Amino acid sequence: MDPATLIPTPDVIPVHWGWFQLLLLVTFFMHILLMNVMVGTAFIAAVSHFYRDGGSSPATTAISEKLPFAIAFAVNFGVAPLLFLQVLYGHFIYTSSILMAVFWLWIIAMVIAAYYLAYIYKYKYLQLNKGRAILTGLITLLLLLVGFLFSNNITMMLQPETWARYLERPNGLLLNLADPSLWPRYLHFMCSAVAVGGMAIALFFSYKRHKGESGLQPWIRYGCSWFGYATFANFWIGAWFAGSLPRGLITMDSANGVFLLIFLISAIITAVFAVVLALREQVLPACSALLGTLALMVLVRDRLRSAYLQPWFAPDELTVQASYSPLIIFLLFFVFGIALIVWMLRLTWKNLDSEEVSS
Numbered sequence: 433m434d435p436a437t438l439i440p441t442p443d444v445i446p447v448h449w450g451w452f453q454l455l456l457l458v459t460f461f462m463h464i465l466l467m468n469v470m471v472g473t474a475f476i477a478a479v480s481h482f483y484r485d486g487g488s489s490p491a492t493t494a495i496s497e498k499l500p501f502a503i504a505f506a507v508n509f510g511v512a513p514l515l516f517l518q519v520l521y522g523h524f525i526y527t528s529s530i531l532m533a534v535f536w537l538w539i540i541a542m543v544i545a546a547y548y549l550a551y552i553y554k555y556k557y558l559q560l561n562k563g564r565a566i567l568t569g570l571i572t573l574l575l576l577l578v579g580f581l582f583s584n585n586i587t588m589m590l591q592p593e594t595w596a597r598y599l600e601r602p603n604g605l606l607l608n609l610a611d612p613s614l615w616p617r618y619l620h621f622m623c624s625a626v627a628v629g630g631m632a633i634a635l636f637f638s639y640k641r642h643k644g645e646s647g648l649q650p651w652i653r654y655g656c657s658w659f660g661y662a663t664f665a666n667f668w669i670g671a672w673f674a675g676s677l678p679r680g681l682i683t684m685d686s687a688n689g690v691f692l693l694i695f696l697i698s699a700i701i702t703a704v705f706a707v708v709l710a711l712r713e714q715v716l717p718a719c720s721a722l723l724g725t726l727a728l729m730v731l732v733r734d735r736l737r738s739a740y741l742q743p744w745f746a747p748d749e750l751t752v753q754a755s756y757s758p759l760i761i762f763l764l765f766f767v768f769g770i771a772l773i774v775w776m777l778r779l780t781w782k783n784l785d786s787e788e789v790s791s
């Protein structure tokens with residue numbers, strides 16, 4: 433069977449595809465950053481509780497207070513890239529979502545469960561004692577599972593040649609496990625989450641120190657060490673991921689391959705800087721290098737998608753039926769929404785600060 437016959441006809445789009453591409457990249461960057469903070473801090477809290485037999489530390493106390501926020505933001509900032517992904521690649525992502533429909537729908541239940549458990553962790557923190565290890569372990573497990581299902585869907589959408597399996601097993605239980613790049617790709621994401629979680633901890637305690645609290649250097653070092661060692665491990669996982677990609681997928685004969693390589697090399701350089709700076713406990717410069725790495729890796733991932741889909745589709749093939757007003761209204765709401773979120777965060781931060789001072 434020719435896999436091309438399985439790809440649905442895409443819808444028309446209202447403005448040039450470049451707009452959606454830009455919005456997809458920007459909003460995905462936000463999603464992945466927040467997802468990393470959420471998964472990474474949950475993981476670090478779980479490890480810390482397991483090591484201390486449920487015992488508490490300044491880092492886990494802070495994580496327990498902020499984890500529900502992190503989950504809420506990561507999920508909400510997942511919605512925007514989902515919309516843009518559907519606009520540009522709907523005929524791929526809808527199909528792969530149907531192939532794994534049962535798992536895909538389970539994501540909703542798993543995210544709700546993780547969110548609920550995070551609130552129990554927050555509000556019952558003092559009473560939980562040994563239960564903290566099990567609770568954070570469970571939250572982490574749920575979030576890791578959700579990430580795994582995302583990696584399955586996002587890789588399966590790129591490989592229409594694997595879709596015909598559905599004709600033999602039309603039960604919505606297909607995953608992309610035969611793809612040798614699935615595990616290294618997924619582990620690359622999750623290891624990056626641990627690194628960013630560590631950096632979030634370092635940033636949090638260095639903010640507190642800036643506000644005048646003393647004795648926080650060990651916790652800044654703690655966060656920086658998680659970041660440094662997890663990123664170091666991720667160089668190897670990244671190399672495994674690159675080595676697992678299909679041969680001939682990336683060639684230097686195309687502009688796409690050249691851009692991918694430029695982004696990748698730049699990302700590796702900024703990552704090395706980030707690790708060195710973090711291990712010297714220079715939190716803000718390390719954080720800037722980390723954000724640069726993350727942005728470049730988002731671009732690498734985007735070029736990789738383009739290489740995978742090259743035999744089947746490119747977004748510039750989409751038909752434009754010009755209608756600019758929805759985009760303008762969207763952009764207005766987007767800017768307004770971001771301003772509102774910033775205002776809300778500042779308010780929450782101020783309240784948390786004053787609660788801590790009064791307690």
Ligand code: HEM
Nearest residue numbers: 460467507510511513514517543575578579582583586621
């Ligand atoms: C809460 C737990 C979540 C975790 C741990 C998580 C993790 C991930 C990971 C690891 C990827 C990258 C997959 C890959 O490229 O291999 C990803 C992509 C994505 N996530 Fe999430 N995610 C979560 C929730 C959500 C939710 C609730 C939404 C939407 C409502 C969402 C929307 C997206 C989208 C659209 C992409 C792909 C964007 C693209 O390919 O350009 N995520 N997520």
